[in-house]
Amino acid sequence: MGTSPATVSLLKLNELTINKGSRKKKKRKGRGIGSGKGKTAGRGHKGQRARSGVKIGFEGGQTPLRLRLPKRGFKNRFSLTFKPVGLGKVAKLINAGKIDSSELITMKTLKEAGAVGKQIKDGVKLMGRGAELIKWPIHLEVSRVTTRAKAAVEAAGGSVWKVHYTKLGFRALLKPEWFEKKRRLLPRAARPHQSSGIRLIALAGFLLQPNRYRSLQKKELQQLLLWLLHLLLLPKLLLVK
Structure with missing residues (x-):
């Protein structure tokens, strides 16, 4: 005699359930003494554990690790961060028609043309990368310039001026419309510190x-x-x- 085939139960959509224990029931604390977790909500009376807890790094009262270890280095608050841009990139943007070489090229011009990113902290530094592509006179205003870049621009009959701006003055250069919107006067040009x-x-x-x-x-x-x-x-x- 042959064995009868095993019965197969089909899975139905209306019988789908989650696995037992996969979800925990939410505890509602502080909702009356009848719930068992009202009043003190299982924390007891007063003390460190009855309150919101301790701050990160607290070690029970002993000197924490961040104070036991010595300090190392420092952050120079007078340091300046400049966005680098190569002469090759400027030349490509001129060839693409995004920059007019007959006019003065300022840091605002470079930003609008996409030569530097949207976020410029303290200014732009002109680098000598792709200097061989500059074959016509251009006139630029940047915060800093390398010796190679300056020599390449002047060899083509152009000029590079280093300009000094304060934080407020630099904002006025990049976004003059902000001052007009706030009904403020544009700041005067600042002199470098002695x-x-x-x-x-x-x-x-x-x-x-x-x-x-x-x-x-x-x-x-x-x-x-x-x-x-x-x-x-x-x-x-x-x-x-």
Whole structure:
């Protein structure tokens, strides 16, 4: 005699259930003494465990590890972070028609053209990568520039100016519409701090470019000193005559 085939039970959608113990029943605490977890909610009376708990890193009262270990290094609050951009990238954007090489290229121009990211903290630094692609004169204003990049731009007949901005002034450069929206005046161009060692070209007490700076050459210093001496001595000579 053959064995009867095993009976197979078909799975029905209306019989689907979760596994036993896969879900815990929610405890509702502080909802009356009849629930068994009312009043003190199972925490007892007062004390450390009856309250919200201790802060992260608490070690029962002994000196925590973060205080037992010595400090190492520091964060320089005067450090500046510049976004690097290569000359090759600038040349490609000019060829693509996103930057007009006949006009002054500022950091706002570079940002709008996509040469740097949307978030610029302290400024832009011009790098020499792809310098061989610059074959026409361009004029740029950036926060910092490498020697190679400056030489490549000047060799093509262009110029690079290093500009100084405060936090507020840099925001005014990138987003002047923000000041108009808030009905505020645009801030005046700021001079670099004396401790930076930057010497500014000045005539008759006024800066030629308030936010531009560059190191003076020896001949330029001599000419400036002679011009100042001439201004100081001219009134005395007129009085003698």
